Amino acid sequence: MGDRIVFDDLENFSFRVDHRAYTDEDVAAQEMTKIFDRCWLYVGHESEVPAPGSYVSRDVGGRPVVMARGSDGVIRVFANSCPHRGALICSQPAGQARSFRCPYHDWTFSNQGDLVGVPLPDGYGPGFRKSDFGLARHRSDSYRGFVFATFDPEQPRTLTEYLAGATEYLDLIADQSEVGMEVIQGAQLHGARANWKLMMENSVDIYHFRALHKRYVSYIESLGTMAPRRRGGFARALGRGHGANELVPAAARPLAYWTPMFPPEVRSRMEATAARFVERFGAERAQRITGANRALMIFPNLMIIDAIGITIRKIDPVSAGQMSITSVALAPKDEDPDIRELRKSHYLTFLGPAGFATPDDIEIVESCQRGYLNRTLRFSDLSRGMAKEVPETTDELPAREFWRQWDRLMHDGDDDHEEAQDVTQRAERQGAQRR
Template sequence: MEIKDLIIDDRQRGVFRVHRSSMTSPDLFQREQEQIFNRCWIYLGHESEVENPGDYRRRTVVGRPLFFARGRDGHVRVFLNSCPHRGALICRRDAGNADVLQCFYHAWSFNTHGDLIGVPDQDAYGPHFDRGELGLKEPPRVESYRGFYFVCFNPYVEDLVTYLAGARDYLDLIVDQSEAGMRMVAGSNKYTMKANWKLLVENSLDGYHLVPTHQTYLDYISGLGTDDSGQTAASRIVGTAKALGNGHCVIESPVRNGRPIAHWHPLFGEEAREPITQTRQRLVEKYGEERTFRMADTSRNLIIYPNLVINDIMAITVRYFEPLAPDHMEVTAWHLVPREESETMLATRLDSFLTFLGPGGFATPDDVEALESCQIGFRATETEWSDISRGMLNPAKSTDELQMRGFWRQWHANMQGLSKTNVQDGPVRETEAALAIGNDD
């Protein structure tokens, strides 16, 4: 099947289908690496993870070993984690603090600016040996927005702010919840799934599955003071779904189960009521009631294309997934919190985070089971198509699938060598078609 035929997007009839080979084909998986992951901005980490001079963190991004470090000048730099001498890893620990980073193989040493500062027995080299040519290499592009660092291996990619498009507003809503700035809590959850990475994109934006899949959590919450027991998809208060451009998408919903930032729930305990009320009042004084309502009284699941999800729901989870094979991915999740939060409120937030989104929480095991079940189901190759048409002819709700269609349309354009597409529902206007065809770099 040709790539152009992998998606049926009939906007007149309201039919959107994706061929399941997109989830199973090794050839398409390899093309994704070339056309998407090697060309798009990919999340690396948060500035708070390297708070002090000499702090470093090790990551794998698009299969490449990287690390980022804060230099003595206060700047954050990103390096390929490979010694320019013979290729061994420089950073062999996930995190640490050091003035000097030394390769264990031949003891070449580098500072946190990437300069080669030590070579054992350097006199053995000839007169043209130049340390300046053998410093640590950086990815072609590194940029940050509101503390979130991204890398790109395409030197000609558009700037990060332009790439983020409408997702910037939602990052701002998250970051502005804190007067002192946000920070990542030390530690992470890391696990693997035997499923295609795009299934996790879909799942992270899927409001339709909450009631049937996570009913145990709803029953648990109802026992703490909110009567969500017996809730059905028809009775649930739903929000909206949006495609934000460049494949970024979001669902927003009214808060039912509390948010530690400024929406109290019995889950948090009576002692948390007053601090949460005070936080909300400060937000109103700074941003007004309308923006505070968006921050505190609505939750959001945001996908920053292609593989970063930020769940700003009962807690703030930053979830990155690295595709390893058509049916295998590695997921890492961190917890983002306001710097000024008290120890008591931080403990409340962490407990809320782990209860639903932790590796042993109510949601994550359910979702892993669901996605791995889908991947097994794809072996029934006679069932060729997955349907993602829900709500296509109606105003989008969070239980519909506009947000998934926005992601898939961008994926489809990228896989055909295009950088832009019309990600919204409705007829494609001639100017949008021309824009898609004209951006084939």
Template sequence: MTIELRRPVHDPIVLDDPERLSFRVDRRAYTDEDLAARELTRIFDRCWLYVGHESEVPAPGSYVARDVGGRPVVMARGSDGVIRVFANSCPHRGALVCSQPAGQVRSFRCPYHDWTFSNQGDLVGVPIPDGYGPGFRKADFGLARHQSDSYRGFVFVTFDPQQPRTLTEYLAGATEYLDLVDDQSAAGMEVIRGAQLHGAQANWKLMMENSVDIYHFRALHKRYVGYMESLGSVPPRRRGGFGRALGLGHGANELPPAAARPLAYWTPMFGPEVRPRIEATAARFVERFGPERAQRITGTNRALLIFPNLMIIDAIAITIRKIDPVGAGRMAITSVALAPRDEDPDIRELRKSHYLTFLGPAGFATPDDIEIIESCQRGYLNRAVRYSDLSRGMNKEVPETTDELPAREFWRQWDRLMHGDDGHHEPGRRAGAQGAGPR
């Protein structure tokens, strides 16, 4: 058990000094259980949180059940075609009404007392109803419904009844990157069936930082760099690209041109047999969007952080990664792959293969990342070093992908919310927090 040194509550966690080009984070933020508990109420109870993709509930009655912000919820498409997000808890005595991760039903049944709910959340059946008085009304006991909305197929929920922003307002500059994802298919995008569920013995924020940290790529992922080179492909360069702060904690890194994109950017690692089809797809994007927009969609690798806990890695495959805290020193990770609905079957298999090869729990990259963030978490036990430094790139007008601008944007929003900022105003620009790159 970690014993934390208690410091005054006014002692800051984030030390942001643009004049001195210094940005430091007290390592208590990764180890203190009191802070971890406060994150649930000040961040996860207040933000818009990612639930899932509309394609996961394609037909009336289809549903997925998962934890969001520490709360069990059900995302279901009702018989009326509307997607809703419910508390996965019976209003009678609290048991889960849905114990399977996904499926299709006409109704949900609580296994405790057989209370039954429609797939729209209404209470429709109560055994032995004469045990209740004349004031009992089924309409008062439907599944609790959470406020939810979607943008380009990505469904979010908020547990804050006073949420000051619409989803689109909350997403701020991240909408541009979600557009780039969804525009990859005129037929729509879909989550490939099957999720990867794993975790790490480290604080959840370490994985958020790691996921937008390109600085580590060649140092930590030497095996994958060698693998790419052995197949005739060029791994990401140490320099180049740009980072952007997208507002409200969101950030992105972008690497043009792409090293490999099964969507429309061929490299030798994909094999010569699929080259004509990939190049034909690239030509269709130019016809549909024009050369500049087509290059923006298909010719760059991107890592998008949506505050607080969603990563979309749009590179050799599209990975949606939800990272949930489990106390100060543990996290749960849920990853799925996204792809065009109308994708060529051979290209789909290629995409799935590279998704697993690089970003799968047993792939080239993810085990490296988990091992290193767990190493950081263990290193924090030596409290002689109090701060971690995230100041790289503060001296640049246009930070590169190897700089730490997206991580600083994340931490500035974390700091605002943990200090009780109600989020009603758009934070002003600070030196070193500028955005960059094409729109």
């Protein structure tokens, strides 16, 4: 990249981002090659392909892919493109198949990606080998059920190394069930006329909660539950662009944290679940798993909001001023049926396309995007909390961690010289102590 876009001044506790990062189409094009073609990207959850032959197809990093569990039980991620002439080999969003057939010329591939059928093969020369024309396989791996892929054949890190401190929070999610977590069937597919990074910032921002979501705050407080406070909890940088904030105590958790917004008849069951967590993990960790609200950001485009429900939100760029959003709900496989229904209801009430929060969030990021047309206003300020030794959830440390990694990669940098966890948080704390 040429001119600077991110201005990070630890000495003066100032962090600014030039609005070109959100509006410039050349920047958007560079992001695809320097970020989305290089990083590990979230594809899906193992529970979405539960049995041999099951598959899902979706776009990842601007590329159509298929995540399939082969007949051998192994999950693979393939390019959704026939190696013959490039047509999609899978047009359905999900299903069960022993093989994939290209509709253009009937080339057929096993669910492990091997080419197994070619009509009129005698039309090819003696050097033609089926083994040379299997589906292109992307390097993939999973952590605690979350499947990622990378399009970079020279990606130097394993998935676990790439996730850095984010693994701590994925563990807190995965440990919510002894038998595993599962994606609840159905997805929310929508978008916004705004840059994708604005939704990443918004999703990890608690500072806006009471201001923007006044209707929801009034609603849950009318039910006897305290909404998230202006102050409290803590924010963390987790290394390599990942960040999180954590609010304790939780506003409400259908897992094992009863509040008056839940029916009284499920209280005893939630409390029994909470007791089992104490037996499994001890009181301190059990309280952290069941009694906190969290927002986890995994660079570049994955948000997991672990609050009144668990939302997996994948945010994809379409252009500088447009994004697409895919959201699904995650829950324990062994969840009580009544509590599962409660979880789904509150998930839709808050985060559904017509819920209390999502329309507010879409409207405000689109408002920001339009506001950037005022080119005399050049910068967004993300300095909140830089002067604190322990940033709170209403501070902007996770967003700064995102932008620091974005800036490194856009300038073809690397972070091998940095430790993976809490790097920038320590740097900011040291600055606050000097002050």
